[in-house]
Amino acid sequence: MPLTIESSQAGDRAVIRLAGTLDAASAESVRQAVDVALAAQPAWLELDVEHVDFMSSAGLRVVIFAKQKQPSVKIAFRKPQAPILDTLKKTGFLDAVYVIGDDGG
Amino acid sequence: MDVRIDSYATHDFAGYRFRQGKALPFGASVVGNGVNFSVFSSRATACSLVLFENGAPLPLVEIDIPPEFRIGDVYAITVFDLPIEDIEYGFRFDGPSDPHRGLRYDRTRIVADPYARVMSGRDTWREEPDWTNNYQHRSRVSFDDFDWEGDRPLEHHMSDLVMYELHIRGFTAHPSSGVSAPGTFAGLREKIPYLKRLGVNCVELLPVFEFDEWENSRTHPDTGEWLGNYWGYSTLGFFAPKAGYASTGRFGMQIDELKTLVKDLHANGIEIILDVVFNHTAEGDHRGPTISFRGIDNSTYYMLTPDGWYYNFSGCGNTFNCNHPVVRALVVDCLRYWAAEYHIDGFRFDLASILGRDQNGAPLANPPLLESLAYDPILSKCKLIAEAWDAGGLYQVGSFPAYGRWAEWNGKFRDSARSYLRSKPGTIGEIASRVQGSPDLYSSRGPSTSVNFITAHDGFTLADLFAYNEKHNDANGEGNRDGSDDNESWNCGAEGPTDDPAINALRLRLAKNAMVLLLFSQGVPMLVMGDEFGRTQHGNNNVYCHDNELAWVDWTYAETNAELFAFTRHCIALRAALPVVRSPHFPNALGGEGRDADITFLGTDGGAAEWAGWNSVLAYRLRERSYRDGTPGDELMVMFNMHWEEQYFRLTPPLDGSPWHVLINTTMPSGTDAFQPLDAPQVTGSSFIAGPRSVVVLISGSRLH
C-alpha cells in the first residue's frame, strides 16, 4: 500500500498526516516533507500515523534526524498503532517523543 | 637363640633380672635383651639404680648395685627385659656429706645420669612441671640408630662460611613464622628454604643441650610477663637434646627430630654448629638444686675453694672443673658423641677461657682439655670456636690457646666495627686491621681464626644499634641494671622508633654499611637471626629471659624491611662469588720485587691513606693473590665514607686496565644499591663521589663479562 503524505500548519504546530506504508523507499519523500515543515520553525511537529500500518526504521531515522537538526522542536506521534509503538521502543526513541491520542494530549 | 654368654641374668630382685654390667661405655646402652648402666663416683659408698615408669612420682623398683659390680670408681649393672620406652632411671648415691671438704652426698636425692642421652621432665616447652616431684630431670634410655642415608659433616672450609646465629625457639615461635611446628627443630627444618635464599651456609644454634626453662623463672612485677631461662645457657645434661625444642619431645623422639634436621641442613649445604656451655651447670652454687653432678661427685665435677665453696668464674654460681681428667673425659666423650652420632659440624664454646683454667682457677699455659680437643681423632675436622673470655676477668681474644685449630669470636671486630660505623674518631687504623681479618690478633693463625660479628644474641640487634643510644631493659624486671652499658650504639637523632624519614633512611643505610663491613672483611662473618631484615628488641640488649615477641623473630619484618633483606642477600651472594674477600691468607700489604701488594690503602686523592685520628674515610684496593705471579683476577676498590658529608675519591685505573664497575653503593635506593658482577654498571669517570655515611665497592676483572 503506497504512502500518502499530507502537510498542514496550525499556529506553532506543523502537522504531517501519513497514511499507508512508510518503508525505506518512501522515507526519502517523508524526509523532504519534514524539512519543509521544519523550515517554518514550529514549536511542535505532529506526525499523525493513525493510518500508517508499517513504519520502517528508515522512516523513524528521518524523524530522529530532524529532531537532532532542530533540537527546539517537540515531536508528537498521534495514534500510533501497536507495531509502531514497538519500533519506537526498540529504537530507544520513545522517551524522546510525545505520544498523543484522540484527546490531543 | 642368643649365643652371647652374658645374655643371662645372675641376680634377681623383685622380678627384675640383672647381672654385672660393663664399665664402658658410661651411661645407659642397649645390649641384646638388656640395658647396661654405668656411672662414675669416686667418693660414694653405695649406689642404687632407680627405675620409674614414665612420669610416675614413685619408683617402680630400686636395685642396690651389689658391691662386686663396682670396678674402680665405676658402678655397672645390666638389667634384662626392660620395656625401654616406658621407663625412666636415676641413681641414688650414699656417701659422706661434708661440704667443707667438698662432699655433698645426699641419700634422699635421686640424681640423673651425667651421660643420659635423653632426659624427660621438661618434654613440652613451658608446660608447668609437677613441683612436688622429687626427681625433676630424669634419665631415659635412647635408641642410637638412625638412617643417615650417607650423610656426614660437610667440612666446608672455615673461610667459606657465612654463619647465622639462631635460637631454636626464637627463630620460629612467632605466629608470623608460618611453620607447622613453631619453636622446634622441625620448625627450623621448615625454614631451610629461607636460609638457602638468604645464602648462609652455617647455622650456629644457641644451647640445645637439655636445660630447664623454669630455672629462676619469675613473673615481671609490672607486666606480669613470664620470665625464665629462655636462652638456655645452663645445662642439665650434656648428652641430651632439649626435649622442649622437639615437637616430638613429648614422645621422647627428640633425637630423631634433631638428627633429621641435621640431615636436611647438610643436604642443603648448611653446616650446623652448637653453642656449648661447659663452664658451669644448672646446679648453681651451694644454694642450688642437686640434679646430678653435685650428688655424684661434687669435688670432681666442680672447682671448689679450699674450704669447699664454689668458684664462680662463669657468673652463674659454679664452675665446671674441666681440667680434671674425669671431667675432661666427659667433655671429650660429649663432643665426640655429638660429632659422631649427630654429625654436628662444629662447636662454639661459651666463656671458653674457663676451659683453660686449672682446678684452682688459675689460667694454664697449656690447658689439657683444649689440647685434647684440638688433637682428637673424631673431632679433627670439627670447627672449634672459642668465646675467648670468661666472667672471671680472663680476656684472651688473640691469645686463646689455639693449637692451630681454634677459632675465636672476635670481640674486637664487634667493638671497632661499631665505633667506626658511628663515625667515632680514631678508629680508622684499627678498622683497617679488621677488614684484613685482624692480622694484628691472629698473625700466626690466618684470617679464618677470626669469627667476625657486629651483633650477636647477646646485646643490641643491628636495627637497635642504630636506633638507641641507651639500653632499655626494664622488661627484664631488674630496674634496667642488667645488660651491658657499653654498646657503641647511635640512635641517629631520635631514641627509638620515629616517623622522621631522614632518620629512618640513615638507619637503613647504616645497617647496609654494617653488612658490607661484615661481609667484605676477611675472616668468617656471623649474622644473628633477623638482622637481615632489621629485627628489633626495642632497645633491650639482654633478652635472656624473654620467651615472647621481644626475643622472637617477627617474620613480618621480612616484608616491611624487604630492602635490607635484599641487600644482605646480595652481599652474601657477592661474598660467595668473590674469593678475594674470603681468602684463607692475610692479604699482603707490602709490594716489592715488582709485584703489587694484595691490599693497598688509599687516600681520597688516590695517594697514600690518611691515618690521622680525625679521618673517618677508609679506602683500599684489594686484589687476588694471583696478581703476585702476574695472573689477573678480581680487584676491588672499597670506599668507606663514615663522614657526615659526601666524599670525593680519585680513582686510579685497575691493574688489568679494564674499567671499574659499581658493585655496591649504599647511597642508592633498593634494587640498585648492590649488583651481581654481570649486572654491575660501568663507572663513567676517573673519580667517584661517595655519599654521606655510605660505602661504595667497585670491581674490575674478567668476572664482569
Next chain:
Amino acid sequence: MQIEYPYSDTIAGYVQSFDSARMIAVVRTAAGRDVPVTITPSTYAKITVNLGESYRDATSMVPSLLANLDQCVFAYGTFYPKGSEATFEAQFLIFPGTSPGRFRHEEPAWWIEQARSIATSYVGWQFDHPAIPIDYRNYRTYLQLGGTKKGDFLQETDTISRLVYGMSAAYMLTGEDAFLDASEIGTRYLRDHMRFVDDDNDVTYWYHGIRVEGDRETKLLTSEFGDDLQSLPMYEQIYALAGPTMTYRLTGDPEILHDIEQTVKLFEKFFRDESGGGYFSHIDPITLDPRAASLGNNRARKNWNSVGDHAPAYLINLFLATGEARYAEFLEETFDTIVRYFPDEANSPFVNERFHEDWSHDQSWGWQQNRAVVGHNLKIAWNLLRMQSLKTKPEYVATARKLGDTMPAAGSDLQRFGWYDVVERTPAPGTNTYRFVWHDRKAWWQQEQAILAYAILHGTQGDERYLRLGREAAAFYNAFFLDHDDGAVYFNVLANGMPYLLGNERFKGSHSMSAYHSIELCFLSAVYTNLLITRQPMVFHFKPYPGGFPDNILRVAPDLLPPGSIRIDAAWLDDEPYAAFDADALTVTLPADGVRHRVKVKIAPTTWLQDTPA
C-alpha cells in the same frame, strides 16, 4: 644562524662520562649527539614516580647516578651562548630508573598501579564514587583538568564506551569491584540509551549520543564531529563496541554478545565494500548508503579507522573472548587489507590513511591532505604483531618491522625522546625533516602507540634496538604525562615535556580521552612488559555470569601473544585454589553450579626467570 641568547630545553639520553671534579656529565642523545651537561649547586633531581606515589628526590644521588655508564637521564636546563659554543646548565634532572638498563616502568606492578589510579580518578570524577552509587545519568563527556564537570549535558556513545573499556581493563588487572560495576552499569546504560535496534534490517547501531534535558533526552543519530557531520561514521560504531566487548571478556553476558554480533552485521551489510574490499568510513543516516551524495567529502571513502581500527578497538578482544574462527578470519582479512593498501614506501615512510572506493589515495581530504598521523603508523606495527601471533605471515612482520625501523627518524624526537603528532608525509624540499603540521606537541595516545609498538616488537622479535626505543618512549611518558596533582594523565605536552594545558587540551574528559588510551596502555604494557620482556607472572581477574560463556569455558589469554609463550600457573575461584583449567590452552572450565564466581588466574611466561641474585 647562531643563537646568541640563553634558551631552555630538555635533553634526553645516556651518560657517557662524568667528571665529578667539574660536575660535568656528557649525555648522548637518541640522535647520537654528545651534550655536556653541567650540574650546578642548584640543580635538583628526581626519580620518575608513578601515580599515587610520593615525590622521590634524587639530588643526593646525582653523583652516584651520573657515575653509571649509560645511565638514562632527562635534563631540563638552559643553553648559555659562549662564543660559537653554548654551555648547557641543568636546572633539574629526571631519572627514569636508578641504574643503567633499570627502568621503574618495568617494575612488575608499575602499570597495574597506574591503571588502578587512573580508574579510581575517573569513577570519582564521573560518578562521585564511593560517595554515591554509580549512575551514568551523571556521566559527562567533558571534564576539566581537575576532573570537575564542564556543565554540558552531552553524552557520547563512543566516549562512554571508552570509559567502559578502561574500567573493564582496570578490573582485569586489579579485581576492584568498583571498576567492574562501572563497566557493567555503563554497558547497560549504552544498551538502554544509545542502542538503535533496527528490525527491518536485522542489525543494531548506536546513536552518536544523547543530549539530556530533564527526563527527556534528544537522541543524536548522526555524528556531531566536524569530520563526520550528518553521517553515520564507521569509527563511532566501532568504538561503541570497545567497552562492551571488554566487559564481555569479564562477564560472558550473552546480551552483550548479541549486541556486538548485531553491530558486526551492520558493518557487513552497510559499511563493507563487497567489490573493492575493506569498509567505508561513512554512510548516510537515512538510506545507510556509503555512496549517498549527502555525504560530501566523506562519500565512498575508506580510511584507517574504518578499515583498521576494528582490530584494536574490539575485534581482537572479541576473538580472545569467543575464540570463534569467523572473527579470526575477519582479523586476517583486516590485516591483509592493511598490508596490501596502506604502505606507500615509494612516496613516504608513513602509510597512506585515506582512500577512495577504488583504493586510490585521497590526499585532498579535510585536514589530513597528504599528512601522517604518526601514531597510526605505530598502531599498525603494534597490531600487525598481535595478529602475527594468531596467524603467521611474513608480510605482517615485514611491514611491522619496516614501520618500526623508519618511524623513529620520521616521527620521534631524537633530542628529548617522545613522539610527535601530525607531520607532513614528505620532507620539506631540500631537507630530510618531516615538518610539523600545526605544532610540535606530543599527545598522550601517540606515546601509547609507540610504547606498545616497540614493546611488542622487542617482545616478539627480540631486537635490542626495539627494547631501547620502547624504553625511551615509556620513560618520556612516565616522566612527563602523569598528572601528580589532579590524577590521570595529560592530553598533551610540549616537545620539552612540559604539560600543555590550553583549550580542549586542558580536559581530562573529551570525546577522545576518557580513560581509554591511558588504561589500554597500562593494560597492554603490563602484559607485554611482564609476560614477554621481564618474564614475571601476572594475575588477572574475571567475574563471569553462570551459563554465560558457551560450555562454561572462560578464555583468559590477556592478549594475542606468541603461541606457547605463556601458560596458566594457578587459578582461584573466590580466592580458593581451583584446578579445572587447561594451562596451555589458557582456558578455565567454570563450575556449572549456577553461582557467579570471582575467577583469578596467575599467568606465567613459559620461561620463568628466577629472581636475583642468580
Next chain:
Amino acid sequence: MSVEIVVADTADVVRITGSIDAKTAPEIGLALQPALGGTRDVVVDFAGVGYVSSAGLRLLLVIYRKLQAESRRLVLAAVKDDIIQVMSHTGFLPFFTVAANESDALATLSESR
C-alpha cells in the same frame, strides 16, 4: 594388638590394630612374616593404629628397607594425621608412600607398574 593379613590381587594387605611400640613391635614383626616372606608388594593399613612409638617407627623403616632390597613396594594406608606429623618431624615420612585408605593404596600400586 592384633594383626590381620589379607591377600588382595595386587598386594598383601596387613591390618594392624593397637599401638606399635617397643612392647608390641616384636610380636608385630613376627605376625608380619607371612607377608614379608612373600614376593608381593605390601600395604599396611593403619586405620586401627592409634600410636606409633620410636620403636614402632623403626620397625616400619626396617620393613621398608627389607622390601626395598627385594624391589618390592610398601604403602601405608589410613595413617592418622598426628602420626603423620610425628613421622614427618622425625624424618621417617619421606621413606614411605602414604595413601588415604586401603583401596587407594592398592590403586597406587597397580597404577605405577
